[in-house]
Amino acid sequence: MARIVDNPKLAFRLARAIVSDIALYNQNKVQEGIEKDTLFDVLNDELQEGREHFLARISEDIPDREHMFDRAVVDVMIKQAGRIKSSIW
Secondary structure, three states: OOOOEOOHHHHHHHHHHHHHHHHHHOHHHHHHHHHHOOHHHHOHHHHHHHHHHHHHHEOOOOOOHHHHHHHHHHHHHHHHHHHOOOOOO
């Protein structure tokens, strides 16, 4: 069993790694979701699974743990998708 992360910086790094993997293995879905402004619908299952994995791996004592994964989605997936043509930019 994996150890529980109790350091906020390491927890955020884990969130970013999980989101990075989701983006890497679902590049076509990311592109489609950005182009059509349906990213969270298209990747709903993958993001939910990633969030559950993240929350299972970090301590409940970490402040703002519920929002850490969301910030990682913005930092990793959405900012990097800025090169994709979309009406949302």
